[in-house]
Amino acid sequence: MNLPPIDAVPGMVEPAEWDLLVDSAMSADLSGGASVVEFGAYFGRSTRALWTGLLDNDGFDPGRKTALLHTFDVFSCVESGYFAAHVRRDAQAARIGHLLNARDGRLDFSGAFDHFARQMPHSNLLERHIASLTDARHDGSPIALMHVDAPKFYDEYLLVLRHFAPFAKPRSLILLQDFFYQWSATLIAAVMLLVRDGIFQPEETAASTLMVRLRRPLTPEEVEDFHRRYLASDVDTLLAAAVDFFRGFDMDRKADFLPRLHLAAVQYHHERGHHVRAAEWLHRLCIGEQLMGIAAARDLCDLVACDFSIRRFYQLDTAG
Ligand SMILES: C[S@@+](CC[C@H](N)C(=O)[O-])C[C@H]1O[C@@H](n2cnc3c(N)ncnc32)[C@H](O)[C@@H]1O
Structure with missing residues (x-):
């Protein structure tokens, strides 16, 4: 396969994640008119990785x-x-500043995505949807692979479960980017509940991405049942379960990415004013388990710089 360079498109996925996207798209089961779905394209770096794999898929x-x-x-x-x-x-770095469009207080970057998408062969089979997750809907085809790189929070991830998971093929792969991320506490908790339920089977990690295999599709009724159980569950307990689970898992760069689960717990509690519990998690990370390396220290600085909360910025940016 002739791989385009990862930096041909500006973006946020890093090389290990790029490789995982290419490989999983190449091996996705496209039979029965199946499609691939992505949430969070930005300028289309991950989209290009998926497309690179799909072009090499025997079912293309x-x-x-x-x-x-x-x-x-x-x-x-x-x-x-x-x-x-x-x-x-x-x-500006990609010399496409003129493709951005500022209007009514918002900055539209769909022109940047289109610029890079047009460079790909058979791009007529790629459809981009300008939609918030609230409005995103599926065309009804079986879903062979999902790449989830938009929501960091359970509220938005629930929308993906509601409107897309029932179409997923049994044994299909879901790549959850920014799972190992200090801002993803409620997403981590929800995924852990799905792991405990035996719906998600963690297979591999690459940087902040967790790849899971869907053991069986969820019916719409099961999604609603899952939602009720998530609301009744304790996020702290699920975060602790995530730390236990991934401590024993063969992870990519564990020293850098496992501490993000602890930091997600610090963030979760701090934002809610549970400062003692936040400090207990920090104590566990730094003193109990002695996992605080340079990468985790940088991530902690990121939390402090945003006063442990990005929710309001996220809501403004994604309001559409
Ligand atoms: C981390 S970036 C995606 C990076 C991209 N996958 C790459 O390879 O560079 C997240 C993207 O998700 C989009 N996003 C986040 N939350 C969203 C939401 N609720 N609805 C729609 N888009 C959302 C943002 O606009 C942003 O472009």
């Missing part, structure tokens, strides 16, 4: 009549926010 059919890859993103953010600075910097 250039003559198919419906889109093979659906990618959803709000494709805009608040014009003056932190994310907008990131968008502008990436666009």
